[in-house]
Amino acid sequence: MSCLDIIADYGLRSIGLGERLLPRSDFTLCHQFTLIGSGMIWNIYFGTLALTSGFILATLLALGKASKNFYLRKLSGWFIFIFRGSPLFIQFFFAYFLFLSLKQSFTFLSPLTSAWAGALFVLFCNTAAYSGEIFYGALQAIPKSDLEAADAYGMSGFSRFRRIVWPTMLRLAWPAYTNEAIFLFHATTLVFFSSFPAWQQRGDALYYANYFADKTFNPFIPYPILAGYFIFLTLILIGLFGLANRKLNIHLPKDKHTKIKFRIRLIR
């Protein structure tokens, strides 16, 4: 069987297209590359959707934490504290069992017990909390003179927020936010190891890498392949966020641009 056949059979295996049975013996390098790469579809799905939807909630959370309203401040503060203070792994477990018991009484919640919705929801809350804290920090760091200038131009309310506060906040937060995005993508690998079932063995990249390592009892091939895929994904992310960073800083002289420095933060 040539490698092209294997790609045709297993390339989209993680979303249920192609060959149903996973290979059971005679694992070739091509098998491993194809299946692990196929699993990356899930990592990208979780990462992209959680990041984009989490961005909106994060902005709201940052504004809430900085707001003058006592209840709004406490609410966003606690949301951020709960999701940043506890391990994502435990959050996944808790959410899964919570959804499982909620399903008994509310049948319309049943999709939440499957990974595509339930894990996405947890990741959405988690990344919103982490980015919310980053945005809150940036919000506090907006230069006073910028706000005074906005006031002097007669801006107020929403137009001041949209034209001054929000872009400045994003500009200041962007390097940290880039790291958050990278680690969110890394965190997506936890999904299928935390009770969320991989229905019909449709798992993510780490799920398949683990499958191969278990079957061949040789970790030295599947995990480096997975590492390669993730380094590639990380580079793409850094590139994309770098482009956005340039756009955010377009009005500044070149040496004033805030550089994106890749800083480590491992587990959530």
Add this chain to the structure above:
Amino acid sequence: MFEFCANPENLSEFSWLSCYLTTPKHMNLFYSVGTVLLLLLITAPTALLFGFGGAVMARSKIFLIRLTGNGYISIVRGVPDIAFFLFFVIAIDQLLEWTRHKILCPEWSEPIRQGNDFVVCTAAKLPLSSSPQWIHEVYGFLLAVFTFAIVFGAFAANILYGAMRAVPKTQIETAVSFGMTERQVFRRILVPQMWIFALPGLGNLWMILIKATPLLFLLGVEDIVYWARELGGTKTAKFTSYPHGDWRVWYFLGLLIFYLAFTRASELVIDTLMRTLSRGAATLGGDLQRHVGR
């Protein structure tokens, strides 16, 4: 545990709960909290040691050593940590068995990797198949600790490397002008002064380490996640005198609260430590304290 627990069927709610939570099986859950604390206690200094080694290597004048140090620091970036955990546990195990096999059974002629199997002679098995259960458990735990130390060592190395570079140049130059050798500068000036720069990063790393402890479950250790799943599952009256439905959600709520409290407490301790250490240091924090007059 308590005497009134002898007949759990006719107990009131509160005493039923107190009996339920003190069954021998639940004691396992409480012991596993000890396992987590033990892991933290061993891993933190080990990782710091690894990190120190990595940072010193990354500063070396010899190209190859510097490359190794930098490689160690940067290899954990860009790749999900959990992949490292899963990888190292098997890799270290196989490495140990392979080495023992080469030493203990030199006359063995068959290949170690036979298709999908990893075969070593019986004498090289780790732990020996004849050894008691607790040795297996300790071995598994030690593998996990070592794995944690490798991964977190890389992160600590990155922090310490930055901290060493943050020590003001003037301090080093002064030491050199006093005629100190390179070794003396390192021991007497650089290392004592770097901690204050490393502390914020190390504090952050400690919080991350706490939040990484549930991953022990994936490494095959019977930790709190394992017991929460075991104990929380539905129990029928046939097998236990404390039947209940699916309570896993409550067990994990408990774990969630445990971790929240733990990270919060650590945060407070780190803040205090930071304030104590900044006293008199040539940093912004230290300056602020001097001006306030404390």
